Amino acid sequence: MLAGMISLFAGGCSDFDASFSISDKTRSLAPEAQNGIGDAAPGVIPLTEQKFGTPQSLNAWLKLPVNWGGTSVAVVSVSAESSSVVVEPAAEDASLPDQVASLLTADGKLVAVESWNAETGEAVLAASDVEFAAGQTCTLDAGSVLQSGRVSYMRHCSHCHGTAGDGNGPTAQYLNPRPRDYRHGVFKFTSTNDLSRASRDDLTRILRYGIPGTYMPSFLLMEDEEMHAIIEYVRFLAMRGEFERKLVVELSADYSSDAMTSRIEGGETRDEIIAELTEFLTQDMADSVELAGDDLKEIWEGADSDEAKVVPEVPRVPDSPESRRLGRELYLSKTLNCADCHGIDGAGNGPQTMAFEKNPITNELYEEAGLHDVWDNLNQPRNLQSGIFRGGRRPIDIFCRIYSGIKGSRMPSFKNTPHEDIWHIVNYVLSVPFESEPGASGELASTAEAGAAEAGD
Template identity: 50%
Template sequence: MSFRLINSLIVLSFICCSGCDSLFMSSPAEFKLSKRTKSLHGPAKNAVQRNLLDKFGTPVDMKAWERFPINYGSIKGKVKEPGSSTNAFSVSFNNEQEILPENSILRWLTGSFAAAEEDLFRDIPIESYSAETGEIVLAKKLSEDPKEGDQFIINPGFVLQHGRKLYMTHCLHCHGVSGDGNGPTSEYLNPRPRDYRDGVFKFTSTLSTEKVSHADLQRIVKKGIPGTYMPSFMLLKDDELEAILSYVQWLSSRGELEKKMVAELEADYSTAAVRSRKKEGETSEAISKELQELLSVEFSETVDGLATEVAETWTRANSKESLVVPKISRVPDSPESRQKGRELYLSNKAKCATCHGPKGIGNGPETKLFRKIPGTNKEYDQPGLFDMWDKHVKPRDLTRGIYRGGRRPIDLYSRVYSGIKGTPMPAFAGTLTDEEIWHLTNYVMSVPFEGQSSHATETEKVSQK
């Protein structure tokens, strides 16, 4: 009781003296390190943290690293020639540019203003831009004319900031500040929200080896995932959607890079590894010296390489080659086709029934087995299947007619063709032919309606009486 009374007293005294913020206000949001990062030996952990901070910043002060194929919304260009006054000059953009968004901001990348110590000319609001003359007018007079060829960037991280704002209102409660799926609301949700940091998304239209495509993310945000707490954000405007996706992709890239850096260092410099090395006789000085050298010399290159890898997977996922495209169109939905699908479903070739159960209600024999936790000898305390996030997953109950990845035939086809990423649902790309997959799809789509006609006649009978 008194606790809350004190609280209320404090609330009000806060208003009286808003000067002493820190006592009452929590510190701004921060990106958290992953568990694996925390298990690294001190200096190694610090290196990872420093790199992340350098490349991505904090939620309050974000950095847009150009290496990733993310639309940051920034516009780059250089000065063509000085104009009539010091705050006007004509420019050429790297990409064709018709209009600039309202309240745009210009930041110098090269030239005397960029080098200047004071921030006076760092971020300057742009008053106007005309595409015809190619002239920019700044809201503030510069101390001298900019030189030809001086490079600048307009609206650095503009989209990222917009995305973060929207993420804060729409996504953060579940997916968390760091995109780790640990937002405050997440603990109540079943299934748990996606952890973006692995860069693995379940329901995609890409090959099993590829990442999620931009279109997939778009579709998931717009349509939601039925059967989960991921709602549909149908009414987001296009630019809002793009901003959110950019931010999510950015968070995801950050997580991936973190994971990859840790993977580089983990073998030799996790706390456990360092401890065992010490046991084997290495001195701690030697280890820290070795680590020091590694971090000071090669590591930044390594990080660069890792970032490139991450960036490439994102780019590749959007290429046409990565997309699942059936070679033949859907086999017409007929009793025969369903029958064939049903046979496949039960066959040893597809083994669907082992998880989804003979009746499709998701209770196959595999769900009764205890499995080992990967990388350990321990068993999970619960029988059944687990995904890569160590969360218990139930094979889909096909009779409910709820399809998380979408109910279009192509969605079901993709699910079978390339599996569900991060889960025990395998890809059947090699094992089944296109025709077989379509049979299977036809069967699966018919499962919710099985035995329905009899139902219909029953109700009719009742009403006729």
């Protein structure tokens, strides 16, 4: 047992993939960097498995800001030789669970519980060399939330999002847009600023309401408890993917298959390079692993902080023909140039959709014209006439989309635009579906409802 880690055994379930898929980035490394060189010099794949486990046997890296679950308790008394302990809930209003299988100490040691009395709080412990003392805090059944999140995720989400959250479940190939690949840690529709990850509230809203206009369904009827557990599991999968990518970044400059080939062409021998890699993996990699963990802790905790949340400096500017006109002017302006992507009438067909782009990794032109997102998929600017807003249609949702951009997509952030101006643009954008003649300000429908009635006949 590594300090600060616990293993959560899932038991045999035949519908699970045996392992989490390995990213293409990892596959671009030399095999020795992927797999390591012996136990003392583990590479990206064994290190990721050490920290996160496999779908059947997850590991909880306690440093990470995941709500792993379990009941926090304080030890009241300890029997001779620590063969049993009596515990009470650490929080005043909490109660003890009916069943308990394990107990985790504050310094990360996991002890199996052989029998449990929910009335008295007495846990008979399996033999171990862990010593207990009255007053110390422990967690009963640590990891229970993650475990149940995983079970629900496999039932409701994995056929689209894949076992590893790589967006590549069996149904995925038929869908456009593709299910999100969580492994970048990038989520599109957030209430956070352009540099922050998604908050738990953002993920909850996505699950409750789905993403209109895509195959992402709404789980409105799901119980809160199940939803919370799934969200922790999605965050866990995102952190796992990001961790793997971070390790690849450490190694790719010197030890990708391509880098090795050119080093060998440059006169080094393969043996020399492998000796250097062995030294790096043995001596430096452990620090990189901890730093990657610290980094993930900071950014994912940050996403739930007040500082990350987008808060308009001025209240919404009331909708009016004048505000919409100002909004349209800004939309067409040279500085913001929304029309370059969305088109002058908002149909999603601006000049940028007709240009051929280069794939930033292979440096080759994409086969199809148009913008591409960080997942390498074609990324069409939204047709604003459709009135379908994937991230929600409340004015504040549209404000966030413009202020922070849509992360991972080609919709940029306009965070330097005065907030009052953003509100004018929001008013304009919300009016586009109802305009008979886009931009003919004299003929703007006076209310959205009137426009909707018109569109209905």
